[in-house]
Amino acid sequence: xxxxxxxxxxxxxxxxxxxxxxxxxxxxxxxxxxxxxxxxxxxxxxxxxxxxxxxxxxxxxxxxxxxxxxxxxxxxxxxxxxxxxxxxxxxxxxxxxxxxxxxxxxxxxxxxxxxxxxxxxxxxxxxxxxxxxxxxxxxxxxxxxxxxxxxxxxxxxxxxxxxxxxxxxxxxxxxxxxxxxxxxxxxxxxxxxxxxxxxxxxxxxxxxxxxxxxxxxxxxxxxxxxxxxxxxxxxxxxxxxxxxxxxxxxxxxxxxxxxxxxxxxxxxxxxxxxxxxxxxxxxxxxxxxxxxxxxxxxxxxxxxxxxxxxxxxxxxxxxxxxxxxxxxxxxxxxxxxxxxxxxxxxxxxxxxxxxxxxxxxxxxxxxxxxxxxxxxxxxxxxxxxxxxxxxxxxxxxxxxxxxxxxxxxxxxxxxxxxxxxxxxxxxxxxxxxxxxx
Amino acid sequence: xxxxxxxxxxxxxxxxxxxxxxxxxxxxxxxxxxxxxxxxxxxxxxxxxxxxxxxxxxxxxxxxxxxxxxxxxxxxxxxxxxxxxxxxxxxxxxxxxxxxxxxxxxxxxxxxxxxxxxxxxxxxxxxxxxxxxxxxxxxxxxxxxxxxxxxxxxxxxxxxxxxxxxxxxxxxxxxxxxxxxxxxxxxxxxxxxxxxxxxxxxxxxxxxxxxxxxxxxxxxxxxxxxxxxxxxxxxxxxxxxxxxxxxxxxxxxxxxxxxxxxxxxxxxxxxxxxxxxxxxxxxxxxxxxxxxxxxxxxxxxxxxxxxxxxxxxxxxxxxxxxxxxxxxxxxxxxxxxxxxxxxxxxxxxxxxxxxxxxxxxxxxxxxxxxxxxxxxxxxxxxxxxxxxxxxxxxxxxxxxxxxxxxxxxx
Numbered sequence: 001x002x003x004x005x006x007x008x009x010x011x012x013x014x015x016x017x018x019x020x021x022x023x024x025x026x027x028x029x030x031x032x033x034x035x036x037x038x039x040x041x042x043x044x045x046x047x048x049x050x051x052x053x054x055x056x057x058x059x060x061x062x063x064x065x066x067x068x069x070x071x072x073x074x075x076x077x078x079x080x081x082x083x084x085x086x087x088x089x090x091x092x093x094x095x096x097x098x099x100x101x102x103x104x105x106x107x108x109x110x111x112x113x114x115x116x117x118x119x120x121x122x123x124x125x126x127x128x129x130x131x132x133x134x135x136x137x138x139x140x141x142x143x144x145x146x147x148x149x150x151x152x153x154x155x156x157x158x159x160x161x162x163x164x165x166x167x168x169x170x171x172x173x174x175x176x177x178x179x180x181x182x183x184x185x186x187x188x189x190x191x192x193x194x195x196x197x198x199x200x201x202x203x204x205x206x207x208x209x210x211x212x213x214x215x216x217x218x219x220x221x222x223x224x225x226x227x228x229x230x231x232x233x234x235x236x237x238x239x240x241x242x243x244x245x246x247x248x249x250x251x252x253x254x255x256x257x258x259x260x261x262x263x264x265x266x267x268x269x270x271x272x273x274x275x276x277x278x279x280x281x282x283x284x285x286x287x288x289x290x291x292x293x294x295x296x297x298x299x300x301x302x303x304x305x306x307x308x309x310x311x312x313x314x315x316x317x318x319x320x321x322x323x324x325x326x327x328x329x330x331x332x333x334x335x336x337x338x339x340x341x342x343x344x345x346x347x348x349x350x351x352x353x354x355x356x357x358x359x360x361x362x363x364x365x366x367x368x369x370x371x372x373x374x375x376x377x378x379x380x381x382x383x384x385x386x387x388x389x390x391x392x393x394x395x396x397x398x399x400x401x402x403x404x405x406x407x408x409x410x411x412x413x414x415x416x417x418x419x420x421x422x423x424x425x426x427x428x429x430x431x432x433x434x435x436x437x
Numbered sequence: 438x439x440x441x442x443x444x445x446x447x448x449x450x451x452x453x454x455x456x457x458x459x460x461x462x463x464x465x466x467x468x469x470x471x472x473x474x475x476x477x478x479x480x481x482x483x484x485x486x487x488x489x490x491x492x493x494x495x496x497x498x499x500x501x502x503x504x505x506x507x508x509x510x511x512x513x514x515x516x517x518x519x520x521x522x523x524x525x526x527x528x529x530x531x532x533x534x535x536x537x538x539x540x541x542x543x544x545x546x547x548x549x550x551x552x553x554x555x556x557x558x559x560x561x562x563x564x565x566x567x568x569x570x571x572x573x574x575x576x577x578x579x580x581x582x583x584x585x586x587x588x589x590x591x592x593x594x595x596x597x598x599x600x601x602x603x604x605x606x607x608x609x610x611x612x613x614x615x616x617x618x619x620x621x622x623x624x625x626x627x628x629x630x631x632x633x634x635x636x637x638x639x640x641x642x643x644x645x646x647x648x649x650x651x652x653x654x655x656x657x658x659x660x661x662x663x664x665x666x667x668x669x670x671x672x673x674x675x676x677x678x679x680x681x682x683x684x685x686x687x688x689x690x691x692x693x694x695x696x697x698x699x700x701x702x703x704x705x706x707x708x709x710x711x712x713x714x715x716x717x718x719x720x721x722x723x724x725x726x727x728x729x730x731x732x733x734x735x736x737x738x739x740x741x742x743x744x745x746x747x748x749x750x751x752x753x754x755x756x757x758x759x760x761x762x763x764x765x766x767x768x769x770x771x772x773x774x775x776x777x778x779x780x781x782x783x784x785x786x787x788x789x790x791x792x793x794x795x796x797x798x799x800x801x802x803x804x805x806x807x808x809x810x811x812x813x814x815x816x817x818x819x820x821x822x823x824x825x826x827x828x829x830x831x832x833x834x835x836x837x838x839x840x841x842x843x844x845x846x847x
Contacts, residue, residue: 022739022740022743025736025739033732103500105502105503107502114695114698115502115698116698117500117698177502177503178502237593238593238594239591239593242593242594243593306803306804307722309802310475310799310803311722311725314468314726315729317464317467318468318732321461321464322736324457324461324740325461325736325739325740328454328461329740329744331453331744332743332744332746335751336747336751386720386721386724387721387722387725388717388718424453
């Protein structure tokens with residue numbers, strides 16, 4: 001019976017090719033618009049580290065005071081040097097890292113070569129374990145290297161390919177902006193999206209990092225941040241040391257807290273620290289601290305671009321209109337065949353069978369719309385670069401999930417749209433129809 | 438107009454179809470109004486002038502390798518001199534930023550150094566006496582810097598220099614009632630003032646985001662040569678030589694000093710590229726919304742054609758009867774047009790409410806501007822016309838139904 005209904009469905013679709021084409025196009029456009037915008041939204045709003053996002057926190061301390069704070073008396077986005085170093089020393093969380101983005105130059109071997117830029121972060125040893133950084137060779141430097149301010153570096157697989165032709169280069173030396181570093185680890189290609197740990201100060205969807213060096217070493221070499229540096233109030237520093245002592249914030253701290261108890265403890269520690277600073281006269285205001293986990297932080301920093309949300313909303317509205325359109329057209333199509341339905345009912349077809357037949361017909365329209373939608377989605381995704389920065393546009397792609405989703409959504413939505421028209425079709429009274437003819 | 442009553446009665450019998458068309462018109466109106474509004478806002482933004490003569494401009498970002506900041510000053514000096522010697526180069530200077538670059542310095546400008554709130558927000562461009570000529574910015578009062586006024590300073594120990602050139606927009610904000618020329622103002626929390634020695638007609642800030650909208654044309658030019666190993670060069674080509682110098686200038690820089698990197702995606706850009714990249718998402722959004730509007734209107738029109746055609750088919754017999762009883766073709770035509778107009782009016786009334794509601798929601802969630810009612814009115818007219826246009830073909834077909842249909846069974 002099923003194949004018979006499919007046959008009937010296909011035949012009926014052929015009977016009003018214009019009406020059918022109209023429906024297929026409406027569904028195709030609607031589903032494609034939704035899927036294209038969804039693919040971007042999915043890429044920018046995902047959880048970059050699902051296994052641990054609940055356990056990684058970014059502590060914030062009010063170092064500016066109520067006069068200069070962000071809207072709603074929110075403390076600054078990052079730490080100043082003094083607070084960052086104090087927290088680094090106290091090491092209250094079991095795992096923690098301070099970080100800031102850097103841009104250095106590297107010189108490939110060979111006399112006539114010209115230097116190129118390498119970008120990365122100054123971090124602490126814990127960074128790699130905390131953020132589950134995968135390694136090709138070697139691993140993180142030992143924590144003792146942080147304390148000894150060692151000249152060590154972890155490089156990316158890509159940089160290793162460029163500098164050493166991809167061979168195991170552990171223990172070799174590289175020169176970055178005139179200083180030598182020993183390679184202790186080579187990461188796999190790793191670049192979480194969004195790059196949650198450097199949303200402020202770095203870039204949320206930036207290129208993968210090439211290098212990581214100990215923050216202690218970077219301080220010795222006076223390597224300036226390549227990211228944001230935000231100062232409020234009177235800027236009274238006049239040299240590097242003055243800058244370090246100033247209220248400019250530029251260091252991002254991260255801690256790993258594995259249980260609710262640890263979180264509570266750490267929050268207490270932060271408040272205690274801020275209270276100490278108040279007592280010491282450094283801060284003239286009451287403790288004002290925040291402790292947000294990864295998703296809370298991404299939300300607070302509004303990482304999802306405005307364009308993405310608005311276009312997703314518009315696309316959903318668009319899809320809704322396409323479906324309303326489809327309901328109307330299906331209604332017209334089904335009711336035009338009231339006579340035919342009457343005959344079938346009179347010959348003994350049950351309401352159920354009418355339902356099945358017409359829903360299958362709608363499903364066929366949905367499938368055709370889905371296929372068209374798939375083509376349009378593929379086309380549209382290649383045009384995402386029109387609206388978004390290349391770093392974001394690169395993230396939107398057509399994968400199996402999206403293909404499946406496109407077809408499913410399209411078939412399902414069409415069948416939902418067909419419920420009312422089908423119900424109307426099944427209500428056709430056989431006797432009445434036969435008589436009126 | 439006499440037909441309204443019978444139309445209402447007839448519509449009652451086609452409730453589902455009527456509601457569907459009205460709903461579709463309402464939703465389409467809501468989206469189209471907001472989309473048109475977004476387009477208008479974005480297009481206005483991307484037409485803003487920078488104050489530069491944008492043709493024949495080239496920008497380069499360079500970072501010296503293995504040089505401490507305090508050793509950079511002579512290197513930048515020598516770079517600039519080398520750039521001015523390149524064939525095809527009209528003029529050049531070194532700076533921290535330029536309009537639409539996408540990164541730079543911003544600070545508050547004050548008349549009273551002890552005021553809590555700055556009088557105006559502004560960007561700072563650190564330049565030399567060649568900057569105005571290179572940018573093609575128009576000096577409308579006062580004078581340019583002279584070579585003796587340019588000071589060399591480390592960005593970490595910067596003090597406000599005694600002279601400054603400001604944009605007209607900033608001058609008027611600082612001194613709304615009198616000429617700002619020769620008057621002092623304070624930058625950031627600095628206690629020493631700068632004196633305004635010149636006013637340029639316009640210079641945009643380095644950013645294009647909406648957060649800069651309230652100080653988009655506020656800029657200060659300061660006679661400072663910053664010593665940071667990261668430097669930006671702005672270069673004006675002789676007319677028609679831009680393509681040539683885009684190749685020869687980087688080569689000249691490397692010849693002057695090999696130990697440097699020309700940095701990343703913003704390394705070498707003509708100003709046309711700078712503008713394109715700065716407004717990429719604005720332009721993209723406008724195009725996307727335009728496409729959405731067109732497809733949406735087409736789909737709505739097609740829906741109306743489809744449903745009306747069905748109604749006409751269904752009512753052939755009744756139409757035949759009316760024709761036989763003396764109704765003219767015009768009567769039939771106007772019946773369907775009026776019917777559609779009634780549905781359309783209900784749709785646009787609901788739609789106008791939806792459009793405003795949707796805009797209020799966008800305003801609260803995405804810091805968008807309030808929708809102007811002109812857009813709602815334009816949308817209403819557009820959709821009513823679209824409905825009448827869409828219904829025309831099926832209505833014409835209906836009017837051609839012959840009275841003989843009355844005697845025929847379907």
